[in-house]
């Protein structure tokens with residue numbers, strides 16, 4: 322399985338270095354681990370590990386003060402980048418148009434996008450969520466060659482960092498639609514942890530997990546991996 326570790330905006334340099342030191346002793350079995358630290362630490366990740374960026378600029382290289390381009394991130398050895406994480410759209414006021422530009426930047430700079438897609442609690446409750454997710458995905462992928470390499474992460478927005486996880490049956494409505502429509506690897510993300518992994522790993526049509534909170538705590542992550 323793929324296990325992607327989204328550190329979000331956590332850790333000082335010293336904290337990350339001691340995390341990396343302890344990470345060496347983690348038993349990751351045969352899972353494909355992807356470390357996703359804050360972008361400023363990408364060059365601290367040992368080259369034998371696979372790592373990703375949490376975001377890329379929607380712009381190409383040039384006069385865009387403060388932006389971190391996909392080209393620069395790729396040159397630091399990152400293999401993947403998250404695109405359209407709901408914390409970008411709900412907390413940083415980005416929208417699907419910006420995410421689409423970022424997706425194009427990732428593709429044109431040889432970064433494999435992990436496209437995050439999710440529904441709000443309201444959309445989930447009124448049953449429109451499968452259609453809404455398909456509509457958003459189709460918009461992001463419009464004019465893009467679907468045979469390109471990408472991963473999709475289904476992350477219900479109300480599940481991120483809250484401890485609320487939809488039922489497997491509810492998750493499968495999305496993961497099965499995503500698998501049948503796009504034929505790519507599918508991750509689940511949103512409060513997945515060492516306590517609910519026994520249940521979540523039974524979700525159909527998933528190839529791994531995108532982890533936030535638990536990715537920061539190596540003993541819990543180890544328990545998660547032991548059960549995966």
Ligand code: PGA
Pocket residue numbers: 327476480481482483510511512513531532533534535
């Ligand atoms: P969480 O975050 O595991 O803390 O819910 C997941 C994510 O935001 O990718």
